[in-house]
Amino acid sequence: MPYSQEIYHIAKDRLSERRRQALRAADYRREQLYLEIPALREINNELMSIGAAVAKSVVRNDNQHSIKELSERSLALQAEQNTILAENHIDKDIFEPKFTCEKCEDTGYIERDNRTEVCDCFLKLMADIAGEQLSANLPLNENTFKNFKLDYYSTEQDINGKIPFNRMSNIYNYCVSYADNFGIHSKSLLLRGGTGLGKTHLSLAIANEVIKKGFSVIYVSAPEICNKLEKEHFSHQYNDQEDTFNSLLKCDLLILDDLGTEFVSPFTVSCIYNIFNSRVLANKPTIISTNMQLNELVTTYSQRFVSRLIGSCDRLDFIGDDIRTQIK
Numbered sequence: 001m002p003y004s005q006e007i008y009h010i011a012k013d014r015l016s017e018r019r020r021q022a023l024r025a026a027d028y029r030r031e032q033l034y035l036e037i038p039a040l041r042e043i044n045n046e047l048m049s050i051g052a053a054v055a056k057s058v059v060r061n062d063n064q065h066s067i068k069e070l071s072e073r074s075l076a077l078q079a080e081q082n083t084i085l086a087e088n089h090i091d092k093d094i095f096e097p098k099f100t101c102e103k104c105e106d107t108g109y110i111e112r113d114n115r116t117e118v119c120d121c122f123l124k125l126m127a128d129i130a131g132e133q134l135s136a137n138l139p140l141n142e143n144t145f146k147n148f149k150l151d152y153y154s155t156e157q158d159i160n161g162k163i164p165f166n167r168m169s170n171i172y173n174y175c176v177s178y179a180d181n182f183g184i185h186s187k188s189l190l191l192r193g194g195t196g197l198g199k200t201h202l203s204l205a206i207a208n209e210v211i212k213k214g215f216s217v218i219y220v221s222a223p224e225i226c227n228k229l230e231k232e233h234f235s236h237q238y239n240d241q242e243d244t245f246n247s248l249l250k251c252d253l254l255i256l257d258d259l260g261t262e263f264v265s266p267f268t269v270s271c272i273y274n275i276f277n278s279r280v281l282a283n284k285p286t287i288i289s290t291n292m293q294l295n296e297l298v299t300t301y302s303q304r305f306v307s308r309l310i311g312s313c314d315r316l317d318f319i320g321d322d323i324r325t326q327i328k
Contacts, residue, residue, distance in 0.1 A: 007243060011125045012108065019106035022097040030095050037088065043081045050074045127250040128216050143204035145176055152327075153320045164320035168198070171316050175202045179209035184252050184284065190309055191289040193318025196325060199289040203255045206287065215252035222272065223262040229271050249278050252285075259290040264300055273305050280312050288313070 034041035050070050057067050085092050099106045101121040108122035150172060153164040178186065191199040207217045225248070232241035248254055256275070262268055279286050288309070290297065298306045 007126050007129050010129050011122060014125060014129075015106050015108045015122065018100045019097075022099045022106060026095065026097040033090070033094065037084060040081060040084060043077050043084075047074060047077050050077070124216075124250075127247055143201045144208055145172075145179070145202075145205045148172060148198065148201055148205060149323075152323045158319060160319075162319055167317075167319050171318065172202065174314075174316065175206055179206045182206075182210045182213060182215065182253070182285075184215070186253075186285045188280070188285045188313040189287045190313035190315045191287065191318065192294075192315065193291070193320075194322065195291055196322035197318040197320050198323060199318055200257055203257060203287050203289055207253070207255060210253050216250075217253045217255065218247060218251040219255040219257065220248075221257045221261070222259045225256070226262040226268040226271055230265075230267055233267070245275075248275050249282065249284075253287065254279060254284070255287045255289075257289050259288050260292040260296070260300060269301055269305075272301065273308075276305070277308060280308060286313075 030044075034044070050073060054067060054070050054074075057070065082092050085094070097105070101119060104110045104119035104121060106121075108119055109116050110119050111117075150165060150169055153168045155163060155165045157163055178189070191203065193199060204219065207219055211217050225244075229241060229244060232244060254275070256272075259272070276286055276288070292300070294306060294310075297309070
């Protein structure tokens with residue numbers, strides 16, 4: 001799927017910088033090695049001279065005997081170089097650049113069946129950049145497992161005979177385990193309960209740990225993403241809309257917070273369903289948090305959507321008293 005020129009150029013610049021850094025690092029390693037073992041520099045200089053001589057011989061159409069002698073000398077020098085490296089316990093690939101992507105050598109393109117194709121690393125980088133733009137203000141440092149406080153949950157039974165502290169301890173432990181064992185095909189989660197019970201905090205705590213593992217995460221609130229998609233659609237900014245959908249669908253974990261607080265319209269209902277359903281079909285996990293009861297979700301979004309939620313998500317029902325009110 002295509003991305004906007006802005007995202008393309010940002011990704012291209014990052015790839016170019018990766019490649020420059022890899023080449024500079026290789027040059028530095030080579031120069032340091034030549035300072036330590038001058039004989040390697042001499043071998044390298046002679047190999048370069050031989051390469052130039054071979055090229056001239058081919059252009060002048062010299063006899064094959066002359067070219068063969070140069071080639072044999074080149075092979076002998078390479079063998080001598082490898083012997084010196086082995087004697088000094090140095091990997092013979094030390095002169096080679098260490099590219100982030102060995103397939104395309106950080107160019108973003110590969111040759112396959114006489115065709116030039118976009119490398120997977122370039123596509124992933126564009127998806128990551130689009131995701132970064134959506135999650136630019138992710139408050140990760142404020143929401144971790146370490147600073148999640150169970151003290152705010154009562155140890156007394158509520159009117160339904162449930163003990164909030166016990167329920168929330170179980171939910172907390174579940175979320176920690178979920179983050180620890182996260183993979184690209186982990187289950188989706190539905191976090192449901194009243195306001196101020198820690199749904200957003202635990203969602204972001206999961207995001208914190210998942211990002212540390214190297215997975216891509218996008219966190220958006222339902223009002224924010226619906227508003228963005230609606231503006232892009234009705235102002236005919238189709239490239240931007242495509243970027244937004246691409247990033248939402250391609251990220252390893254999507255966190256959709258505050259479902260039900262957006263302005264509900266046929267367009268937004270369709271967007272929410274399409275985003276979640278597409279990720280389910282791609283077997284990619286989504287974490288959805290909402291204050292709504294299941295019957296309210298049915299009324300607002302349809303039985304089909306709620307059926308998809310229940311069938312695809314592990315459901316965590318938060319209980320207790322509003323923590324924000326307690327803190328105030």
